[in-house]
Amino acid sequence: xxxxxxxxxxxxxxxxxxxxxxxxxxxxxxxxxxxxxxxxxxxxxxxxxxxxxxxxxxxxxxxxxxxxxxxxxxxxxxxxxxxxxxxxxxxxxxxxxxxxxxxxxxxxxxxxxxxxxxxxxxxxxxxxxxxxxxxxxxx
Amino acid sequence: xxxxxxxxxxxxxxxxxxxxxxxxxxxxxxxxxxxxxxxxxxxxxxxxxxxxxxxxxxxxxxxxxxxxxxxxxxxxxxxxxxxxxxxxxxxxxxxxxxxxxxxxxxxxxxxxxxxxxxxxxxxxxxxxxxxxxxxxxxx
DNA sequence: ATAATTGTTGAGACTGAGTCTCAACAAAGT
DNA sequence: ACTTTGTTGAGACTCAGTCTCAACAATTAT
Ligand SMILES: [Mn+2]
Ligand SMILES: [Mn+2]
Ligand SMILES: [Zn+2]
Ligand SMILES: [Zn+2]
Numbered sequence: 025x026x027x028x029x030x031x032x033x034x035x036x037x038x039x040x041x042x043x044x045x046x047x048x049x050x051x052x053x054x055x056x057x058x059x060x061x062x063x064x065x066x067x068x069x070x071x072x073x074x075x076x077x078x079x080x081x082x083x084x085x086x087x088x089x090x091x092x093x094x095x096x097x098x099x100x101x102x103x104x105x106x107x108x109x110x111x112x113x114x115x116x117x118x119x120x121x122x123x124x125x126x127x128x129x130x131x132x133x134x135x136x137x138x139x140x141x142x143x144x145x146x147x148x149x150x151x152x153x154x155x156x157x158x159x160x161x162x163x
Numbered sequence: 164x165x166x167x168x169x170x171x172x173x174x175x176x177x178x179x180x181x182x183x184x185x186x187x188x189x190x191x192x193x194x195x196x197x198x199x200x201x202x203x204x205x206x207x208x209x210x211x212x213x214x215x216x217x218x219x220x221x222x223x224x225x226x227x228x229x230x231x232x233x234x235x236x237x238x239x240x241x242x243x244x245x246x247x248x249x250x251x252x253x254x255x256x257x258x259x260x261x262x263x264x265x266x267x268x269x270x271x272x273x274x275x276x277x278x279x280x281x282x283x284x285x286x287x288x289x290x291x292x293x294x295x296x297x298x299x300x301x302x
Numbered sequence: 303a304t305a306a307t308t309g310t311t312g313a314g315a316c317t318g319a320g321t322c323t324c325a326a327c328a329a330a331g332t
Numbered sequence: 333a334c335t336t337t338g339t340t341g342a343g344a345c346t347c348a349g350t351c352t353c354a355a356c357a358a359t360t361a362t
Binding site: 095098101115117118124126128130131134135138139142143144145146147148149150151152153154155156157158161 | 234237240254256257263265267269270273274277278281282283284285286287288289290291292293294295296297300
């Protein structure tokens with residue numbers, strides 16, 4: 025994953041700081057993460073980038089669609105990369121924090137139907153189911 | 164709506180402060196509101212109750228099921244009363260902030276099905292569709 | 303190339319919704 | 333009455349996120 029290509033693809037001026045932040049974000053692509061985790065990643069690799077710059081790029085990525093904000097934690101704004109996965113929704117285990125992703129066309133179609141009935145133009149949505157994963161339920 | 168009955172029903176010790184806070188909450192029952200709005204309501208009626216007590220009762224109500232937390236605003240924790248409405252989900256207009264409520268059994272059934280497939284025990288869920296209401300879309 | 307313009311950076315101050323502290327007080331139990 | 337337990341209010345505190353602003357870097361114009 026080339027950070028410069030990612031930045032130029034979204035018309036984001038490439039700078040040393042942004043390359044480093046982008047690299048940290050890409051390294052977190054298999055998780056759901058918050059800005060503070062990106063900063064932590066940089067800190068561990070002893071890369072000096074300002075907190076403000078990390079927050080700024082995360083927000084810019086979110087606006088440009090590189091990152092997708094996910095409502096999984098009310099304390100931190102969580103994100104996931106969008107370049108490597110399609111839209112999906114989440115099951116969240118209240119006991120261990122595990123996140124299971126799922127896609128369901130039938131649900132999405134019904135959502136469209138509801139919006140039609142309510143004369144509402146849907147732009148995005150979030151469906152989150154909270155409960156217990158298999159392991160936590162059997163314990 | 165009798166505040167004392169509400170409090171005793173949920174085994175919450177009745178005090179002067181709680182009665183006033185409960186009254187303010189009940190007066191907001193047709194809205195989606197945050198703790199700060201409850202406090203504002205009390206302030207306007209020149210009822211002296213501590214900010215901390217208002218936050219405490221809102222949280223206690225939420226835990227006991229008098230209030231249902233709703234993810235509608237990332238800055239404030241929003242709530243709705245549960246004693247006067249059944250579970251439902253929300254359409255949220257990104258332009259004017261209007262909230263349209265809906266219930267759809269078919270969607271809920273499909274959610275249950277997804278959880279079965281993923282061996283996940285659902286406890287609660289939140290479905291929020293963001294977009295434009297009829298008025299804002301036609302403008 | 304050089305200069306002018308425009309966007310970005312870092313350090314740290316600031317914001318504000320929500321929480322915590324703790325001594326005074328009030329309710330319930332005995 | 334006395335003890336135990338829960339509640340209150342005022343304000344200090346937390347901390348994820350934002351803002352400021354002067355120095356700097358990238359781009360554009362000359
Ligand atoms: Mn995901
Ligand atoms: Mn509602
Ligand atoms: Zn679990
Ligand atoms: Zn609208």
